[in-house]
Amino acid sequence: MKAWKDKAIQRSSTPYDKRYHQAAGITVIEGNAHFISPESITVNRRHFSARQFLIATGSHLAVPNITGLEQTGYLTYQTALDLFRPPKTLFIIGAGSFGCEMAELFSIFGTRVYLADIAPRLLPNEDLETSELVSDIFTQKRGMTLLTSSKILQVAKEGLLKKVTFQRGGEEHTVKVNEILLATGMMPNTDIGLENADVEYLPKGIIVDKNLLTSNKNIYAIGDVTGGYNYNHVATYESRVAAHNILHRDKVAA
Incomplete structure (x- = not known):
């Protein structure tokens, strides 16, 4: 995954390099x-x-106050694509534009994705029609598990896996995954x-x-x-x- 990301950045972006800017006549002060x-x-x-x-x-990433999060560890927008291979299972907290983008990407790579948000639907800031269309694609074509209206209660390490405990529909549920990705806003x-x-x-x-x-x-x-x-x-x-x-x-x- 990291090699794919680095190649994509090289093709589409201006390099963030001090010498590049200096060659353009820009004084760089670090x-x-x-x-x-x-x-x-x-x-x-x-x-x-x-x-x-x-x-x-x-x-910078807005890190939610979830019990056990720091001790368990998590991926962010900065580290998710630095993995050498995609995880078998991934729990994404936050179903806004970035959460949905990462869910789509990892599902393409073959990861089993759980996408959770406290909001009642995906992409809560977008039109309802857009939200419904993306939800249908994610469930029917990508095989994702969508956990809207879900509040994350705690996370913890359990062997080589990470256990996520959340509340949905008045009941408490748990799921074990390889990785957790935060997409909780900036x-x-x-x-x-x-x-x-x-x-x-x-x-x-x-x-x-x-x-x-x-x-x-x-x-x-x-x-x-x-x-x-x-x-x-x-x-x-x-x-x-x-x-x-x-x-x-x-x-x-x-």
């Missing part, structure tokens, strides 16, 4: 940035000032001193207008950190909009 004023940041104790900033700090990376930069934000992300401008007229924000759709193509599109608005007087909307 480290954690933190605003110390609306015009300045600090990175590794070095201070940098600029007339304008673009925030694209992304997001949280924006906003711990960068936004208060010092006069940038307003909420728990779901930085507040931006239609031009991707924050409450500070010299700071833009794009991608996951704004709390929108967590997709690479969305962030790529927004980066182009923000770049145009930073460099030109005629603003365009995202």
Whole structure:
């Protein structure tokens, strides 16, 4: 699986490589940035000032408070495709877009998939028709077990397997699998001193207008950190909009 993933990334993505960006005339500063004023940041104790900033700090996995989860171990969006071979059985917690994407992928590789969510249907943020169509495909063509309206109570190691205990329909159930995958949503990376930069934000992300401008007229924000759709193509599109608005007087909307 890892070899397949690496090859797919190589075919479709720009390499995240310091030398690649330097060759394009971009100065790369590695480290954690933190605003110390609306015009300045600090990175590794070095201070940098600029007339304008673009925030694209992304997001991190929202890990649910489930008994035994940390001790048992789990896969994430960062580690799931680093497996050398797919597991025989997989329990996915979260049936949003990412959970469904991973369920489809692993089922293609031959994994027996259990897909669980506390919501009453898959893809709760999408149209009902879409949810029903995906559910039919997953059960009839992929042989998945869909566990909607399910609350995960605890997980635990049991030999070489992992036991998941959940509540559904007022009854408690257990299932044993090889791996558990978290698809429980993302949280924006906003711990960068936004208060010092006069940038307003909420728990779901930085507040931006239609031009991707924050409450500070010299700071833009794009991608996951704004709390929108967590997709690479969305962030790529927004980066182009923000770049145009930073460099030109005629603003365009995202």
